[in-house]
Amino acid sequence: MDALAVRTEHALLPDLANARIDRRAARRHWSRQVFAPDARVFVARHGRRAVGMIGADLKIARHRYAVLRRHTYLHSLFVLPAYRGSGVARRLVGLALAWSRRRGATLAALEMAVPNRAARRLYGTFGFVPRETRFTRRLGGRPA
């Protein structure tokens, strides 16, 4: 599923997102993520098969003047194409937000590619609105 998610992101942002997954690095990343105390990975299953997922990372500010003490960063939402359109993502986002609230987060944030209309609509129904925009421009040369 991670490999498919990587390909999907690359299709949306070809010059920013990798085309291929480094399986070893991915395994390291996800095992850290699964055991991190301030993070959760929610997985939707159909039988034994994982069909959807979302990650939530709790960010705790240590700065004493921080306005935002605890917020959650949602990432890696993905649903296998055959399982889309039946509320899997809605359920996953709901679970991630409920977990974040229980852990004291007062705000949820995420990033998405501008052309990703499905994600924009989904998150919009949960009340997410754009607050910052990331601008990029090419500086020439070949992508590394």
Ligand SMILES: CC(C)(COP(=O)(O)OP(=O)(O)OC[C@H]1O[C@@H](n2cnc3c(N)ncnc32)[C@H](O)[C@@H]1OP(=O)(O)O)[C@@H](O)C(=O)NCCC(=O)NCCS
């Ligand atoms: C975006 C994605 C997670 C939606 O998963 P899903 O399980 O099909 O979504 P749901 O069935 O829970 O739909 C919930 C809402 O999302 C929106 N939505 C989902 N698919 C949509 C589409 N193709 N076009 C427009 N809106 C869409 C709708 O608002 C929908 O609510 P509705 O059915 O009441 O209209 C899925 O298409 C996916 O995995 N895409 C590739 C990865 C990705 O874009 N991840 C998000 C990165 S920010």
